[in-house]
Amino acid sequence: CFTETDYVSNRSGKKTNETKWCRSSREDPFGFGDDLELNQFDGLPFSSRYYKLLKERKTLSVWKVRGEVEDALVNNQLVIVSGTAKTGRSTQIPQWCAEFCLSAQYQHGMVVCTQTNRQCAVDLALRVADEMDVNIGHEVGYTIPLENCCSSDTVLRYCTDHMLLREMMSDPFLEHYGVIIIDQAHERTVSTDILLGLLKDILLQRPKLRVVVLAVPPVTDKLMSHYDGVPLISLEASSPAEVVHSNGGDKDYFFSALRLALEIHRTKEDGDVVVFFASSDEVHCAHSILQREGTRLGAELGQMVPVVLCPRQGGLPPEQPGSKRSRRVFLSTKQGEDMCWDSESVNFVIDTGVQKKMVYNPRIRANSEVLQPISQYQADIRRRLSGPTGKCFCLYQKDVQLPAENSPQILESNITPTVLFLKRMEIAGLGQCDFMDRPDPEGLMQALEELDYLAALDDDGNLSEIGIIMSEIPLDPQMAKALLASCEFDCASEMLTIAAMLSAPSCFLEPPAGMTHEAVQCHRKFQHPEGDHFTLINIYNAFKQSQREQYFTAEKWCQDYFLDHSALKKAEAIRSELTDTLNRIELPISEPFFGTKTNTHNIKRALLAGFFMQIARDVDGSGNYFILTHKHVATVHPLSSYGAQSHKLGLPEWVVFHEYTLSENNCMKTVSEISPQVYIQMAPLYFFYNLPPSESKDILQDMLDPDSKCEDGTQEAATICGDANSSCAVVPQTYDRCVIQ
Structure with a gap:
């Protein structure tokens, strides 16, 4: 008798295309021997668990419309499925789509199913691999940020909607896929909305492509009006409590x-x-x-x-044993x-x-x-x-x-990264993105203006060479520009660490009750006098050092210093991914020189190359910072190194910050000291002159006065936002020029 244990140990992962797509149910699921059934995806016998799960699958409400879904796939390019959770739509429909692609011998591609949540993508892939009786990572896999569990045998891939968008950078028309399933369309994430808009154009270019959109009823009506004349399949909802x-x-x-x-x-x-x-x-x-x-x-x-x-x-965590x-x-x-x-x-x-x-x-x-x-x-x-x-x-x-x-x-988020991506898709040959809800015109204009300031656009409004490189880097445009500038200022190693730490979740753990003072004391050991960006480098370097030590583990080290081990591990993975990206596009990564005066100066120049729009000045010496771009007043976040040292060392007058949130606390997060002289060297002139009038701007304007800058009354000026061969800033001759080729 072929046992489940034998089945698992004998799986080879080999895929076969000999079996045709068959809709009929299996009448004798436990008929082993001469009637042994083979899995059409890998050619191996089904295990007993497969038939057990098959029995459960047939009780799902989505199973009642299986024939309707299969017919719609054959006769239509786009299908909308409406139904609530617990109907089985996210597990069963992708399997039927995989059978549909198998029936065509994968001539038009494989199946991809998007999720808005990375953990959902993993959980669904594991469940579907179990139901299909195949190995995870072979016939069924998943792709989430920083993790790819797929192989050349993968015929059904679960991934986040953002990862599928990133995949379009190298495959704009998604020609690797024969069926694209957009799940959780009702969540209306930015990535899902972009996919829904671009797929209208892709469907015109690829007549054999099939798209299935899964959503709940309120959004279904909007989808039906957005896509004219497409079939709608409604699932029976489960009973509410x-x-x-x-x-x-x-x-x-x-x-x-x-x-x-x-x-x-x-x-x-x-x-x-x-x-x-x-x-x-x-x-x-x-x-x-x-x-x-x-x-x-x-x-x-x-x-x-x-x-x-x-x-x-x-x-979910497991249930507590015992009581x-x-x-x-x-x-x-x-x-x-x-x-x-x-x-x-x-x-x-x-x-x-x-x-x-x-x-x-x-x-x-x-x-x-x-x-x-x-x-x-x-x-x-x-x-x-x-x-x-x-x-x-x-x-x-x-x-x-x-x-x-x-x-x-x-409609509620910063769409600058979205506009950068869509500009890249225009180069690839895709037309306008047909949004279900068009972005706010003011937000769109602000995004184009910001990309122009960052030198990502040319005089015709198309992507410049710098913009193309920025679109390759999986960071927001400002951080991508700072990372590019760091390659010119010989501080790429340090900027990679800063970008990774700011992209990962916060590494600071909230201390247990009664341990706040101890946590503050531990965190102070990493504080850098130049600011929070440098503090993050200190923490990351100390974390890497703890991994090399033999007498204690990195987990124990993080616990002792009230740091989040998982956040630091994620920062490590992000840094590795960014390093691979820079190597792929052949940008130089300098050797680390953290701690030297020159390196500190260069890090600030690189930061200002991307974050010159996020500058503030302490107007009264008490920590009330005036933000130059919109004249709001903010304070430094309590977790900042300046917040902890303000009574001892005093607060810097000029700072660059990474994030500002208009909330009850009205705080700036991740703040570092800068000099106004370096700022006016790095900020594009046409951005500087568009700043609203203020005392702080007048101070900077006086520094730009040729009589106060140069003895001979001349001024050497160039800006990184001009073109690909210009300087990084308004740079006197004493500074190195930043030339991004």
């Missing part, structure tokens, strides 16, 4: 949710609890409160275990919604009905934190999490009118 709405207009949703979670635990009813808060800060605060309150509950109630759901952690009375309380935001479907033990959902979002304001080039109600489709998803036997407590009144769908992210 019993819904209990709040009677009053209590605005204190945070403590109301905590009280309700504790009350559910006191009822002793079985089942875990999911609580949806507005932000990650609220989630972590709730975790601390519930941990403290849980210790005060009586033993007869059983243990209550609060669990933070974070997409970074990768899936049967243990109850998990999952604390999540909108980003953790997809993870909640993995648990069958959830019986209660508490929905606060609000979310905090970062909305970009193009006028001040900054994000603002905004509290908004969730959409109606989000509310419907949460009501179905616990199934028909559970309960969903909505902390808002029944007659509250929620928005029908999520606001498109392209």
Whole structure:
């Protein structure tokens, strides 16, 4: 008898195209011997687990429309599938598309399925590989940032929508794929909206290409009007839970949710609890409160275990062993919604009905934190999490009118990276991107203006040589420009570290209760007098040194210094990827000289080459910084090295900052000291003269006066934003010229 153990050990990963696409179900799934069935994707016998999972798959609501989906693939280029979660759409439809491509002997390409969340892409690939009875990384694989689990045998690939966009840099018409599945289109991410817009043009160029769009009903209507005359397949929705709405207009949703979670635990009813808060800060605060309150509950109630759901952690944690009375309380935001479907033990959902979002304001080039109600489709998803036997407590009144769908992210985010990508696609031969919701004209003009300042555009508004190189680097345009300039200033090694640390999550851990002072003391050991960008280099170098030490592990070292090991590992991976990119496009990477005076000066010049639009001046010596571009006043973030040393060393007058958020604290993050002389050397003149009038601008204007700069009354001036062969700045003869070829 061929056992499952034998099956796993004998898998060769070899793919065969001998078997044709067959829609008929297998009547005798356990008929081994002479009737042994072979997997059409690798030519090996099916395992017993395959038939077990097949039985479960046939109970999914999507299975009822299998024939309809297959017919639509044969007769149409584009198909829209409408349905809620738990219908099986994200696992079954890609498998049927893979069979469709197999029937054509993969002449037109393989199958790719996009996800908006990297962890969802991994989880779905693992599940589908199990259902198809193949090895992950062979016939089924996934591609997420910094991780590629695919091979030449891969016929079905799950990936994030952003990764598919990056793939278009080398394959603009996605000719590697015969079927493209856009999942979670209702999330309206920037990458998904760009894909939906560009695919209209790609479909005209490739008549054999098939596109399947998966979305929930509110967005389906918009998709139907965007794509004329396409078939719509609707899936039967699962039954929602019993819904209990709040009677009053209590605005204190945070403590109301905590009280309700504790009350559910006191009822002793079985089942875990999911609580949806507005932000990650609220989630972590709730975790601390519930941990403290849980210790005060009586033993007869059983243990209550609060669990933070974070997409970074990768899936739900396992259930606590031991007591049967243990109850998990999952604390999540909108980003953790997809993870909640993995648990069958959830019986209660508490929905606060609000979310905090970062909305970009193009006028001040900054994000603002905004509290908004969730959409109606989000509310419907949460009501179905616990199934028909559970309960969903909505902390808002029944007659509250929620928005029908999520606001498109392209209307709320900085679209400068989007415009840079679309300019690159124009070079590749793709026409205009037909957006479902066109970006705001003001945001579009600001993006074009910023790219022009960064020298990414030529006089005709097309990508310059520098712009083409910037589009190859997987960073936002300002950081990409700074990295390019660092290659000319012989500080690329240090700038790679800065870019990686700023692209990864924050490496600073929030200390446990009572350990704040110890954490601050540990972090101070890495602080650099020149600023936060240099502090990040110190931390990364110390982390790499800890990896080389033999007497303790890097994990233990991070724990001792209150640093996030996973964030530093991710920064390490990002730095490696950026290094490979620079090597591929043949840009020089200098040897590290961190700590020398020349190197420090060059790092600041490289930073200003990209971030000259983010300059501030301390106007009163007390930490009130005036931002030159929009005349707002901000303070330095408390975690900044200047925030910690301000009473000892004083604050610098002029700084460059990486991020500014218009919120309650109104802070600048990642701040380093600069000199105004270097700033006027690096900032393009036509940007400088467009700055709004201010005392700070007058100070800089006096420095630009030829009489105060040169004894002979002449001025050597050139700007990096002019063309590919110009200097990096308004540079006197005493400075090296930055020539990016």
